[in-house]
Amino acid sequence: MTLYVVATPIGxxxxxxxxxxxxxxxxxxxxxxxxxxxxxxxxxxxxxxxxTSCHRHNEAGKAQEIVRRMLDEGIDVALVTDAGTPGVSDPxxxxxxxxxxxGIPVVAVPGPTALAAAxxxxxxxxxxxxxxxxxxxxKKPLEEKLRSMVGQQAAVIxxxxxxxxxxxxxxxxxxxxxxxxxxxxxxxxHELTLRGTPAQVLEQLKxxxxxxxxxxxxxxxxxxxxxxxPAAPAAELTPELRLVGLMLEGLSLREARERLQTGxxxxxxLYAAALRVKELIGE
Numbered sequence: 001m002t003l004y005v006v007a008t009p010i011g012x013x014x015x016x017x018x019x020x021x022x023x024x025x026x027x028x029x030x031x032x033x034x035x036x037x038x039x040x041x042x043x044x045x046x047x048x049x050x051x052t053s054c055h056r057h058n059e060a061g062k063a064q065e066i067v068r069r070m071l072d073e074g075i076d077v078a079l080v081t082d083a084g085t086p087g088v089s090d091p092x093x094x095x096x097x098x099x100x101x102x103g104i105p106v107v108a109v110p111g112p113t114a115l116a117a118a119x120x121x122x123x124x125x126x127x128x129x130x131x132x133x134x135x136x137x138x139k140k141p142l143e144e145k146l147r148s149m150v151g152q153q154a155a156v157i158x159x160x161x162x163x164x165x166x167x168x169x170x171x172x173x174x175x176x177x178x179x180x181x182x183x184x185x186x187x188x189x190h191e192l193t194l195r196g197t198p199a200q201v202l203e204q205l206k207x208x209x210x211x212x213x214x215x216x217x218x219x220x221x222x223x224x225x226x227x228x229x230p231a232a233p234a235a236e237l238t239p240e241l242r243l244v245g246l247m248l249e250g251l252s253l254r255e256a257r258e259r260l261q262t263g264x265x266x267x268x269x270l271y272a273a274a275l276r277v278k279e280l281i282g283e
Contacts, residue, residue: 001070003099004078005092007085007111008041011188015112021045023109028075031066033091037082054079056091063095067102078109085113089133089158114186115156118217121193122154122181126219129154135167142167146174151227155220161212165205171220172198179221185214239265239273240280253277 004023009015024030024047031054032038038051054062070077079086079095086092099106119126130152136142149155159167161184171178180201183193190213194204205211237245239260246256257270 001074002076002105002107003070003096004076004107004109005086005096006078006080006109007113008038008080008083010083010112010114010117010186011191013041013044015187016041016045017109017111020109020111021047024049024078024080026076027078028073029066029069029077031062031077031079031095033081033086038080041080049078054091054095059091059094063098066095067098067104070099070104071102083112085111088113088115088131112187114158114183114215114217117186118156118181118183118193118219119154121183122219122221123195124154124179124181124219124221125223126154128152129156129219131156132158134158134160137163139170142170143174146170149175149220149222150225152222154222157218157220159216159218161214161216164211164216164218165202167218168198168202168205172202175220175222175225177225179224181219181221182216183218184211184216186217188214190214239269240276243270243273243277247277 004027006020006023008020024042024045027049030038030042030049030051032051033053033055035051035053042049042051052062052066054066066077069075079092081090081092084090087096096106115131119129130149132145132155135145135157157167164182168180168182171180176198178198179196180198181193181195182201182205183191185191190210194201196204242260243253243256246259247253251259253274257274261267261270
């Protein structure tokens, strides 16, 4: 009784490992993100194991059902997604977690992943990097997320071909000093990697008639992006300004003095400040 987390090709069927094929043949059930997509894979490799769907919209309930069946029947299950490694910007985390919590062994059958492929062809120093997956779509949250990356060595982002230009426009606005390596159709016939500044890559995307033809995995080299200086702490408000602020809220000068004295300011300091306020307001 084991859950096998099986990586499948991200575009080139030649990347399917012999171990992955043997695993899919040997288990009693394959939990697939989209059974129609996985059926093409199993047909190609002459695999006849039954399939069941386990995708983003049904995983919470379906994972519990699969775990119960594994415990009741003692079966082995393989988890696959449409492409790449399950659980990495793809469904699979819930089933994996529930199996681990139930004491069911979880075994990785490693293989293709766009994350590692894009890093490997970027040419950047990626001894350290942060993987963000898909970023927010709305402009403000997207720009805030990009700003939060400043100070890191590298960042990896997934993006839809239909939104990659909007993403690169945001990167050009927020992180113009970054270097970009944007890969699409990794491992496929028309694999392409665009490199340069955000503005340069944006220009290349806009000039490419086939820019909307493949999923993108984007690596940002952030080492040249300046880290903003921390904002200086706001100056301490003087007792006079604090008195005036309370008076604007409707308190009398005496009431304002009493409140600030109760809050810990010294009596003599407040008395002198109150005299200065009186002079300013002409009392």
